[in-house]
Amino acid sequence: MKMPRYVLSLIILSALTWGCADTTSHSRAVYMLMDTSGTYSQQLDQAKTIINKLLISLQSGESLAVARIDSGSFSEKDIVAKVTFDQRPSVANQQKLKFKESIDMFIGGVRGSAHTDIKGAILQAVDYLDETQAAHKYIMIFSDLEEDLADGHIRNLDRITLDLTGYRVVALNVTKLGLDQVDPKRYYDRLDAWARIVKDRGGIWIKLNDIARLDRLLKPET
Amino acid sequence: MTPLQLLNIWTPYEAANVIIWLSLIILLLYLAKNPAHKTIRSLCHMISQGLEHMAVSVLAAEKKIQERNKEVLLTEGLVAVEKNIEREFHRVNTVVERDLSGFPVLKRQLLEQIARIEDDYQQSSEIPPSPPEWVEAVESLAKLPNDSNENKAVTNILREIHKTTCSQHKGAMDEYRKAVGIHHAALNNLMPYWRKLTQTLDDVGKIITGLHGRSVKIDQHMGEYEAIRARSNRAERALSSSSMTQFFISGLALAIAIWGIIINFNLIALPMSEMVGGNSYIGSMKTSDVVALVIILVEVAIGLYLMESLMITRLFPVIRQMDDKMRVRMIWLTFFFLLTLAGVEASLALMRERIALNDEALKQILSGNEVLHPTSTLIPTLGQMVLSFILPFVLTLTAIPLETFVHASRTVLGVLTAFSMRFTAFALTLSGKIISNSGEFLISVYDLIIFPPLWFEDLLFTRFKKNTYPMPLSDNELPDAMVPNDDSDLDESDTDDEIPTFTPREVTQ
Numbered sequence: 123m124k125m126p127r128y129v130l131s132l133i134i135l136s137a138l139t140w141g142c143a144d145t146t147s148h149s150r151a152v153y154m155l156m157d158t159s160g161t162y163s164q165q166l167d168q169a170k171t172i173i174n175k176l177l178i179s180l181q182s183g184e185s186l187a188v189a190r191i192d193s194g195s196f197s198e199k200d201i202v203a204k205v206t207f208d209q210r211p212s213v214a215n216q217q218k219l220k221f222k223e224s225i226d227m228f229i230g231g232v233r234g235s236a237h238t239d240i241k242g243a244i245l246q247a248v249d250y251l252d253e254t255q256a257a258h259k260y261i262m263i264f265s266d267l268e269e270d271l272a273d274g275h276i277r278n279l280d281r282i283t284l285d286l287t288g289y290r291v292v293a294l295n296v297t298k299l300g301l302d303q304v305d306p307k308r309y310y311d312r313l314d315a316w317a318r319i320v321k322d323r324g325g326i327w328i329k330l331n332d333i334a335r336l337d338r339l340l341k342p343e344t
Numbered sequence: 345m346t347p348l349q350l351l352n353i354w355t356p357y358e359a360a361n362v363i364i365w366l367s368l369i370i371l372l373l374y375l376a377k378n379p380a381h382k383t384i385r386s387l388c389h390m391i392s393q394g395l396e397h398m399a400v401s402v403l404a405a406e407k408k409i410q411e412r413n414k415e416v417l418l419t420e421g422l423v424a425v426e427k428n429i430e431r432e433f434h435r436v437n438t439v440v441e442r443d444l445s446g447f448p449v450l451k452r453q454l455l456e457q458i459a460r461i462e463d464d465y466q467q468s469s470e471i472p473p474s475p476p477e478w479v480e481a482v483e484s485l486a487k488l489p490n491d492s493n494e495n496k497a498v499t500n501i502l503r504e505i506h507k508t509t510c511s512q513h514k515g516a517m518d519e520y521r522k523a524v525g526i527h528h529a530a531l532n533n534l535m536p537y538w539r540k541l542t543q544t545l546d547d548v549g550k551i552i553t554g555l556h557g558r559s560v561k562i563d564q565h566m567g568e569y570e571a572i573r574a575r576s577n578r579a580e581r582a583l584s585s586s587s588m589t590q591f592f593i594s595g596l597a598l599a600i601a602i603w604g605i606i607i608n609f610n611l612i613a614l615p616m617s618e619m620v621g622g623n624s625y626i627g628s629m630k631t632s633d634v635v636a637l638v639i640i641l642v643e644v645a646i647g648l649y650l651m652e653s654l655m656i657t658r659l660f661p662v663i664r665q666m667d668d669k670m671r672v673r674m675i676w677l678t679f680f681f682l683l684t685l686a687g688v689e690a691s692l693a694l695m696r697e698r699i700a701l702n703d704e705a706l707k708q709i710l711s712g713n714e715v716l717h718p719t720s721t722l723i724p725t726l727g728q729m730v731l732s733f734i735l736p737f738v739l740t741l742t743a744i745p746l747e748t749f750v751h752a753s754r755t756v757l758g759v760l761t762a763f764s765m766r767f768t769a770f771a772l773t774l775s776g777k778i779i780s781n782s783g784e785f786l787i788s789v790y791d792l793i794i795f796p797p798l799w800f801e802d803l804l805f806t807r808f809k810k811n812t813y814p815m816p817l818s819d820n821e822l823p824d825a826m827v828p829n830d831d832s833d834l835d836e837s838d839t840d841d842e843i844p845t846f847t848p849r850e851v852t853q
Contacts, residue, residue, distance in 0.1 A: 148625050174710040183623025209621030211699060215706050222710060 150340065151185040151256035152176055153247040156202075157265030158190045159238040166229045168295060169264045172333055173225050176262075177218045179340045182209050185254045188225060189243060191265060192235035193272045196242030202228045206254070238270045241277035244291075248284065260340070262292045266299060267312055279319060286325030291316075292339065293329045373790070374797040381787050388783030395776035399769040406765035413758035414580055418572050420751060421583040425569045432562045436555060443551045450544065457541050464534040584755065591752035597745035605640050608689070608735045611728060612636045615695035640739070643685050647740030650678040657747040686736040693732035697725045 154176065156169050173188060180186055187204035189195070203224040207214035244261060251259040271277060293316065302309035317327040330339065354364045373380070571579040616639075617632035624631040652663040653674040663674065701721065708714070791798060 149623055171712075174712070178707055178710050181622055182617070183621070209623055210618050211622050212618060212702060214622070215702055218706060219709065 149184045149254075149256045150180065150258040150260065151251050151254040152180065152187070152260045152262060152340070153251050154186070154188045154262040155195075155240070155243045155247060155264060156188065156190050157238060157240075157263075158192055158232055159235045159270065161234075162266055162297065163232055163234040165264070165295060165297065166232060168333070170225060170229055172262070172264065172294060172336065174222065175333065175336050176340070177221060179337060180207060182207050182211055182214045185256060186221065187247075187250055188228075189246065190228075190232070190235075191238055191240055191243045191263075193237035193239060194242060194275065195239040196246050198246070200243065200246065201250070204250070237272040237275075238265070238268060239272070239275060239277065240265060240267065240269045241279060242275070245282070245284065248286070248289070251289070259289050260292060261289060262294055264294045266297045267293060267316055268299060279323075284323050286320055286323040289320075289325040290339075291320045291325050291327055293327075294333070294336075295331060296329065370794050370796060374794045377790070377794065380790060384786045384790065385783050388779050388786070392776040392780035395772045395779065399772035399776065402765050402769040402772060406762050406769065409758060409762045409765065413755065413762060414575075416758065417580060417583045417587065417755055418575060420587075420755070421572045421579065422569065425565055425572060429562060429565045429569065432558055432565065436558050436562075439551065439554060439558070450548070454541065454544060457537050457544075461534055461537050461541070464530045464537075584759070587752050587755040588759075590748050591756045594745040594748035594752060598742065598749055601739060601742040601745065604735060604739055605644070608640050608732070608739070609633075609636055611696060611732050611735075612639065612689055612692045614699055615692040618695060618699060639685065639689075640736075643682065643736040644739050644742055646678050646681050646685070647736070648743045648746070650675065650682065650740055651743035653678060657743045659743070659747050659750070682736055682740065686733045689732040689736060690729045693728040694725060697721060697728060 154169075154173060156166060157163070158166070173186075176186055183206070185204070185206040187201055189201045192200060203221050205217050205221050207217055240263065244263075247261045251261070269277075293313070296313065298306075298309055313329060317329075320327040328339065330336065351365065352358060352361050354361050568579070572583070613633050613636040616636045617630070620632050620635050622630070622632060626634045648657070648659060649663065651657045652660045653671050655664065655671075658664065663671070666674065
């Protein structure tokens, strides 16, 4: 059967258009970890502000997940809310409003955890972000970075293949603890230790205390 | 063997080795002096000749390009003047068809008016009836004495006659006045015809004056046409200057149009993301941006077809060659497409306003601020919609400067190419001259490097000359063996190293 000429033209045109389409992902994916342990849970209002800023900054097709850091954070159950925004901006706006409601609800009823499993939370974040296949991946850690594992929990990263290449790990609002006032070196050692963990595994370590600079950090890249 | 080892093969002292190597090199250079000079000269000559040949070729190419430019310029000028003349003739034709086609009617009207004027004039010029001659007799009777009683009967008769005559005179005068009044009325009726006649003649005069003006313009255009046909330099300069001016003016108009395109793009890019998605990319551009840009460019293209169909521009011969029926269909089709796209743009502008409002509201919610509802968004929305609707039609007019730009850029590019080629030829000639002269410079540098043996040679020669010829000798007194060759004259300027070379003269006797 002979194919009509216009059908053939359409097929060629579609193939050309498909060929021209850019297969490189330009999207961003952000995984935010909220420390809910002990006294740090009082800082969660500030975390809400950061999440709202993230919602403003992220666009259609991009992903956002918020998870809590508790005694055992290497679990999907710790993900408070996650979303990949729709391609249409109007639908994406609706999703953002729902996401905000979920976060507000979570922060309103959060209970402080006994321990702080940051490494487990990072492993979970990498799992999630790898699935998004986003071009720019961010792990935002809203914590004092003082890890306090429960008895029996092992978080030796040397035993696990953790590749952070292409990841930007951002430490937000790293507060000074009581002992840091006594010996500031303790604070800086803690930060250096985390920076080393990230850099040794190919990631980029960023410490950000001024939330106003978050927009510049997340500036869309083309 | 490393270069350092090679350097130190003579002695253990580095400085001494350097001196030995330098001496060896200088000696070798001294021995190779003449062939080296020849090589330098021939190399420089070869390069300079090559460059000069290249310059000549480039100049020849530049001349051809200039001739071609002139050809194109004059042809375009001829076409433009032909168009102008055609337009003037068309206008003359319109005037003749519109005004002078009614000339027979006008002539008839004029003749009728003249005939009426003549009639009226004839009527007004008739002599009114004069009073009868017997009036004088009546006056004589009236002067007769009427107081005698014997002539009473006669007197009565005469009085009666006088009375009758007076009444008849009065009647005759009344008739006369009436006739004069009628004649004056006839003259009065003549006035409008005179005025009408004058007006008609004025109109004819204006038409004739207009035609005269057109004929003067046609004469001017014909003068330009003849000048171009004669390929005069003045005509070429005028056309070139005109072309440059058109290039810059149309370039300016196109730049304005590009700004219009940018504004239009910004009006529809955001809502387009709602239609095609906000996160897909073509190359490094968002698909929504590309689609918005393509829509605008399609509008511009449709505008080009519309202007071509209206025969305003001459960019697509295929459209111009269509028969009139097909062309009119093309006009309506392109106009319909344009109207549809303008409507789409207007609706996109409306959507843009709503999306912008929603985004703003969301940002306010997420920032924790109270959501402010704008009191009225009708005017800006309407403004955006109207602007989005009008811009496609405005962009249609881009076809006119685009056509001018395309035609003018051909000339401008030709002029620029010719100029760059002329400059290249100049640079090549200059380089050739520099290289040619640098040969002598390199020879001098060469001699400077080998100055110790040269100095020694000069010293030896001078001493030898002093010992052999203490007094200056004439050529006849010189021994044959030391007479300089005829072809190696002692003129310093003709020698390589300013030292004359002596060769034994062949002894023939």
